[in-house]
Amino acid sequence: MSKLYLVPTPIGNLEDMTFRAIRILKEVDFILAEDTRTSGKLLKHFEIATQMHSHHMHNEHRSVQGVVNRIKNGETCALISDAGTPAISDPGFLLTRACVENNIEVDCLPGATAFVPALVNSGLPNDKFVFEGFLPVKKGRQTRLLLLAEETRTIIFYESPHKLVKTLGHFVEYFGADRQVSVSRELTKMFEETIRGTATEVLAHYTAKPPKGEIVVIVEGKK
Secondary structure, rough: OOOEEEOOOOOOOOHHOOOHHHHHHHHHEEEEEOHHHHHHHHHHHOOOOOEEEEEOOHHHHHHHHHHHHHHHOOOOOEEEEEOOOOOOOOHHHHHHHHHHHOOEEEOOOOOOHHHHHHHOOOOOOOOOOOEEOOOOOOOOOHHHHHOOOOOOOOEEEEEEEHHHHHHHHHHHHHOOOOEEEEEEOOOOOOOOOEEEEEEHHHHHHHHOOOOOOEEEEEEOOOO
């Protein structure tokens, strides 16, 4: 039956690809990928020969209706991102919403998502949390930080390595020097690490040792 599959892919370690994800990617009529070059390496590794098309933040508004039409005409589609679960700070929401509005079945497979292991191994409360993703780069950043300074739940952020020190400095300024912070870097990969401490301590660490790779930041909520 025609439907849309949202298929998580490994965030670094290829052993985290599930048997079901491999089967679905082999069985669907076509795959939508955020970066066909990156996903091409993944598909080649698992001997998946399914036709692949580009679907990313710069073209998804234009391509959604065409994909919906193909599925309504009887084809099955799988959406993957470069790493992790589609639509989590990656393309996927627009297509999912369009399929739901057109009564197309959507099936999201369980699998890798960077913030879950980062949250669990942070040592901070994880019974209640809020996912913020990337902070605004300029406009709205201060307003968002002032609002989040009052958040009592554990807060999850994604950040790029060249902006991490600046962001940690803002945490010291807006959240307080003693707010607990956990930074997980390169999860599931060879150089995986998690640095925990106060905002001041973690800022000092990464000021002395500039980070590389994919980063998830977990911040303690206001007490």
